[in-house]
Amino acid sequence: MAGLHHVEIWVARLDAARAEWGWLLPRLGFERTATWDEGDSWSSGGAYLTITTSPNLSALVHDRRSPGVNHLAFSVDSPAEADAIIREATTHGWAELYADRYPHAGGPDHYAGWLENADGFKVEVVALDRA
16 A cells, blocks of 8 residues: 555553464564564564554453444455465454355455454455466
């Protein structure tokens, strides 16, 4: 995405977030580029994503149905890669959403899976099928 520099995600439970996001982000091609007591940064394609905690949190979980960010969507190269990530995610703290409609919950021409972690953050894994 042109111009996107970074995204910062605040979490209440840093240890859980490090386990969940720390598994998912490398599967999506991100590399951990910084770590400190309150968080980690992950880079890919010139942009980065930070998972951090803050004393200024107003809630302990993310409510994706409130105004603000609903979900982050990440692309992968193929339907097989999306399938593998969705299949493996449940053993790494993520729950599959819309499993009854996978992989076309977004429509017949959209191959994607949706995940939600224990803190309510939703992720979409979109297969671009660059074959």
